[in-house]
Structures are given as structure tokens and as C-alpha cells.
Amino acid sequence: MTTTVLGRARAAKPLVWLAMPLMALVNQYLAERTAQALAGRAFGLGWLAAAIRTPWVQAWIGCEIVTLAVWMVVLSNLTLSAAFPMTALGYVLVIGLGWTVLAEPVTLAELIGGATILAGVWLLGDGEAKA
Numbered sequence: 001m002t003t004t005v006l007g008r009a010r011a012a013k014p015l016v017w018l019a020m021p022l023m024a025l026v027n028q029y030l031a032e033r034t035a036q037a038l039a040g041r042a043f044g045l046g047w048l049a050a051a052i053r054t055p056w057v058q059a060w061i062g063c064e065i066v067t068l069a070v071w072m073v074v075l076s077n078l079t080l081s082a083a084f085p086m087t088a089l090g091y092v093l094v095i096g097l098g099w100t101v102l103a104e105p106v107t108l109a110e111l112i113g114g115a116t117i118l119a120g121v122w123l124l125g126d127g128e129a130k131a
Contacts, residue, residue, distance in 0.1 A: 019070050020070060020086065020087045020090065021087065021089035021090040021092075022090075023063065023066065023067040023070060024067075024087065024091075024093065024094070025090055025094060026063050027063050027064065027067060028090075028094045028097065029097060029101070030056055030057075030059050030060035030063055031060065032102060033056040034051065034054060037054045038050060085120065085121055085124040086124075088121055089118075089121060091113075091114070092117055095110050095111075095114050
């Protein structure tokens with residue numbers, strides 16, 4: 001690996017570890033707010049028109065665009081097999097978001113699943129670091 005490629009890969013890792021899970025968290029928060037804003041509306045063209053006018057959807061679309069751009073930077077500097085497992089951290093953050101911000105209960109199964117995800121990400125990341 002050349003020094004430039006190695007430097008770019010190092011620079012992309014914080015995007016995978018921080019930006020991608022945080023973007024997933026923001027995307028899910030905006031999705032939940034959108035669902036709340038559109039609750040009770042019948043699905044159809046009227047629903048779609050209301051969704052487009054909702055600030056939550058507009059923010060969500062913007063967030064998706066930023067997420068796509070960050071993901072393209074990540075994939076241009078890291079292999080998919082190295083980058084993708086790190087995005088699973090977003091699942092753990094979403095459990096925390098549901099519990100802290102949305103007052104959703106957290107089950108034992110979710111806690112065990114979240115711990116399993118963290119262990120898997122650590123194992124994959126450790127294996128990538130040794131490679």
C-alpha cells in the first residue's frame with residue numbers, strides 16, 4: 001500500500017467509526033419524527049404531499065444526501081468488508097436513542113443484541129487491524 005493510500009484509509013476510518021453511526025442515528029430519529037408527524041393520515045398522494053412539506057422529511061432527505069456522500073468517501077478509501085461492519089454501531093446507538101430521547105423501553109434481548117453487535121464489530125475491527 002502506498003503512503004497516500006494508507007493515509008487516506010486512516011483518514012476514512014473516523015468517518016466509519018463516528019460519522020456513519022451518527023448519521024444512521026440521525027436518519028432514524030428523523031424517520032421517527034416523520035412517522036409521528038404523519039400519524040393518522042391515510043397513505044396516498046395526500047400523504048406524500050404532506051410528507052414532502054414536513055420539515056422532518058426535508059431534513060431527512062438532506063441527511064440521506066450527506067450520508068451518501070460520506071459513505072462514498074469511506075468506500076473510496078476502505079474496502080467494503082472493512083467499512084460495512086462498523087456501520088452496525090448505528091444499531092446500538094438507535095437502541096440508546098429510543099430509550100433516552102423517545103422513552104422507549106429496552107428489553108433484555110435488545111441489550112444482549114447490542115452487546116453482541118459491539119463484540120462483533122470489535123472482532124472484525126481487530127481482525128482488520130491485524131491484516
